[in-house]
């Protein structure tokens with residue numbers, strides 16, 4: 001199974017440290033949530049894990065420093081769904097999902113039967129088969145989110161990093177996407193998901209990393225990490241914690257007046 005680790009990872013943007021001395025290690029077979037307030041550095045952290053932004057510290061992918069891997073190797077090993085991607089080319093949905101196979105194709109080679117099978121599996125998993133012939137620039141925001149997830153799934157990489165995969169999705173599709181991520185983890189994939197919905201993070205993740213102002217302030221099982229004190233300190237909110245039919249429920253209730261504003 002794939003292994004990904006960061007050791008004392010820091011990233012500066014516009015001369016500000018936005019990821020600050022973050023260390024963690026992860027292996028395939030787990031769904032790991034990254035949560036934290038807006039601007040905490042979550043997207044920057046995952047971009048650094050993919051080698052997309054310059055960082056200090058060490059990142060190891062299967063024991064090899066990321067800097068020693070080619071872009072193609074990284075793209076084959078870690079599929080990535082960026083946050084809020086917009087589409088500019090009027091490709092069909094099926095062709096857009098097919099782009100997920102690019103890391104596996106030799107230059108000028110054609111899509112193989114295996115590639116077609118991977119594309120079909122990804123479209124079924126993300127529930128976008130009925131959109132296959134539609135123009136990708138002419139579908140709704142939630143449909144686009146699922147199509148882009150399908151493109152990432154089509155890579156069939158041993159690791160999958162998704163940045164806010166639930167944005168613009170209705171409740172049924174939010175649950176469906178979390179089910180997909182869980183199923184991927186159950187198949188041995190390392191899934192890292194940047195999430196804002198703490199309730200779904202608590203329900204679905206094996207482990208949660210909490211980022212606050214660039215620092216990793218908590219790392220552990222959801223029940224250990226998503227506590228009233230942590231949510232107060234990190235988000236400045238009071239939350240209700242409970243469970244329904246054994247499913248953990250976290251509902252942010254009010255901003256914490258102790259925060260002062």
Ligand SMILES: Nc1ncnc2c1ncn2[C@@H]1O[C@H](COP(=O)(O)OP(=O)(O)OP(=O)(O)O)[C@@H](O)[C@H]1O
Nearest residue numbers: 013014018036037038039040041042043044045083
């Ligand atoms: N290209 C950039 N240039 C300069 N600063 C940036 C850039 N991208 C992000 N930042 C800053 O880096 C910090 C971390 O941003 P990042 O997008 O990683 O946060 P985030 O936790 O993913 O936030 P959100 O939940 O709002 O998506 C923020 O202060 C942001 O303003």
